[in-house]
Amino acid sequence: MSTNTELATIFQEMADILALQGANSFRVSAHARVARELADLSTDVRTLVERGEDLTTYEGIGDKSAKKISEYLETGHITEHETLKAAVPAGLLAILAVPGLGPKTVRLMWEQAGVTDVASLRAQMDAGVIEQLPRMGAKTVENIRTALAFLETSADRVRLGAALPVAESMLTTLRAVPGVIEAAFAGSLRRGCETIGDIDLLVATTDPDAAGEAFRTMDGVVQVLAAGATKSAVRLGSGLQVDLRVVEEASYGAALLYFTGSKQHNVRLRERAVKRGLRLNEYGLFPDDGTHDEAPQRRGIAPVAARTEEEIYAAVDLPWIPPELREDRGEFTAALPDLITCDDIRAELHAHTTASDGRLSIEALVAEAKRRGYHTIAVTDHSRSSVLANGLDVERLRAHVDAIRAVDAKTKGIRVLAGAEVDILVDGDLDYDDETLAMLDLVVASPHVSLKQDRAKATARILAAVRHPLVHIIGHPTGRFVGRREGLDLDLDVIIAAAVEHDTALEINANNVRLDLRDTHVRAAVEAGALIAINTDAHGAEHFDELRYGVLTGRRGWLTADRCVNAWPARRLHDWIAAKRP
DNA sequence: GCCGTTTTCGGCCCGACTGTTTTCAGTCG
Numbered sequence: 001m002s003t004n005t006e007l008a009t010i011f012q013e014m015a016d017i018l019a020l021q022g023a024n025s026f027r028v029s030a031h032a033r034v035a036r037e038l039a040d041l042s043t044d045v046r047t048l049v050e051r052g053e054d055l056t057t058y059e060g061i062g063d064k065s066a067k068k069i070s071e072y073l074e075t076g077h078i079t080e081h082e083t084l085k086a087a088v089p090a091g092l093l094a095i096l097a098v099p100g101l102g103p104k105t106v107r108l109m110w111e112q113a114g115v116t117d118v119a120s121l122r123a124q125m126d127a128g129v130i131e132q133l134p135r136m137g138a139k140t141v142e143n144i145r146t147a148l149a150f151l152e153t154s155a156d157r158v159r160l161g162a163a164l165p166v167a168e169s170m171l172t173t174l175r176a177v178p179g180v181i182e183a184a185f186a187g188s189l190r191r192g193c194e195t196i197g198d199i200d201l202l203v204a205t206t207d208p209d210a211a212g213e214a215f216r217t218m219d220g221v222v223q224v225l226a227a228g229a230t231k232s233a234v235r236l237g238s239g240l241q242v243d244l245r246v247v248e249e250a251s252y253g254a255a256l257l258y259f260t261g262s263k264q265h266n267v268r269l270r271e272r273a274v275k276r277g278l279r280l281n282e283y284g285l286f287p288d289d290g291t292h293d294e295a296p297q298r299r300g301i302a303p304v305a306a307r308t309e310e311e312i313y314a315a316v317d318l319p320w321i322p323p324e325l326r327e328d329r330g331e332f333t334a335a336l337p338d339l340i341t342c343d344d345i346r347a348e349l350h351a352h353t354t355a356s357d358g359r360l361s362i363e364a365l366v367a368e369a370k371r372r373g374y375h376t377i378a379v380t381d382h383s384r385s386s387v388l389a390n391g392l393d394v395e396r397l398r399a400h401v402d403a404i405r406a407v408d409a410k411t412k413g414i415r416v417l418a419g420a421e422v423d424i425l426v427d428g429d430l431d432y433d434d435e436t437l438a439m440l441d442l443v444v445a446s447p448h449v450s451l452k453q454d455r456a457k458a459t460a461r462i463l464a465a466v467r468h469p470l471v472h473i474i475g476h477p478t479g480r481f482v483g484r485r486e487g488l489d490l491d492l493d494v495i496i497a498a499a500v501e502h503d504t505a506l507e508i509n510a511n512n513v514r515l516d517l518r519d520t521h522v523r524a525a526v527e528a529g530a531l532i533a534i535n536t537d538a539h540g541a542e543h544f545d546e547l548r549y550g551v552l553t554g555r556r557g558w559l560t561a562d563r564c565v566n567a568w569p570a571r572r573l574h575d576w577i578a579a580k581r582p
Numbered sequence: 583g584c585c586g587t588t589t590t591c592g593g594c595c596c597g598a599c600t601g602t603t604t605t606c607a608g609t610c611g
Contacts, residue, residue, distance in 0.1 A: 026594055030583035062584050102609050135602055143600090187611085200611085228599055243611085258596090263611065270595045281596050295597070
């Protein structure tokens, strides 16, 4: 685990324990805020401190938290954290993670029923003790049982690539329901996060009941979690939770804004509204008449803006902010970039054929790229060390290059490059010698094995490839798998600086299992002026469709088309590629 | 605990739903 992740975990744990103790809720959220800030940092916090940077310049980190971070870096622990941990049973924090159970309830169960962990919670439910507690009843106990069973059988978050098609399919069904005017997904899915906790759907309709009913009875729904007039929630057979909010067309923009989040972005927006004498909620932006007992929309007050997101942003003096940037990571103050789109992508520079572990012939791969309107496709099969992927030795590679060049010669309307995805070996050497590499039009260098090296070794390894004069792109630089494998622990700042110096592009591997570089890394690379490649690493025709996940990740990293080599016109791209050849 | 061209103290976003209650606390997003 990286230092940032370790510290983020500690601060979140402190927030949880403070909440259990009934501490001031703002103090609780301040700790959680620091945890989030640390988790988002692309630079190792130890490096920042060693450079002499003042951590309190980061939004949400004050003197006290900065001192605690310093203490951790010096001693390996935080005294306050130890004290807090000693005050509550360790097993209580796991109970806090059960959906529907918050700090107040967990504390009640601890103090009045002796619950200290999941096992004792089960025992006390069985003994009928929980049901007798204040504000608890048979239904609540039943809900806790269901939630516990669910937690045991499912992973916590779902990959973007697994959720997006489900959401789109459900939207298709909802759009066909009579009365539905607009339907969209919101939440972390719309923001393009690499994983999502649940799917949030939004519908504007003249017939709320019909939309709610259609939603709750949709194919794949196994449990209805909530069924209100404007809000429903269901669980799918896959374990995925889906929430639906139903609104009138007049407040669609306010609702879309609200349910897209992030929560932090919304909080900032509402603060901005308050400063302008306005109140923002999911029904619209309203004048603040000082009456807060009842919501403005219930009192017939006309909103200043509500129909579209654009109107609402404009009313608080902001341009429309793309969902991918709504993370409270500077989007309110910075000049907003013209973010890259899928339509900007004109080239695929990392794809496999049957020569290694792909499923397409060279001709089929080229035909697919051409069908998508690309001006360039690079054929980049695996190098010899990737034995399981049927990597090519030099002899097979020569024959393969000849075959690729033959296809290029006879194919019109698209340039076919003879390349390779070359392993970056453990010590940073590449899997082919320079003479072989020089024969190729394009070299993508990627790490595939030994992904648990220590930070220094890992950084030196990737750095060697970045500096190699014959390498164009570093493929999936960390080798991580979303939620499954952490990948190389790299000093990204060093890698990025070298990438800028040597004009080497860093890849966003668009495969939704990889998404590597990740969003925060892309942001750091873009800010430093590095080039980014977005490649699908296609092994079959359908993999080209994964492009959108890579583009979303790029957008979350504030990437513009000008910084992405795949978006360049053919001439510019080919010149860049040729410049790395003798 | 954090923050400040109104403030270094006193604020800190807003509403729906559930399950328990006879008016609301807790949780969630």
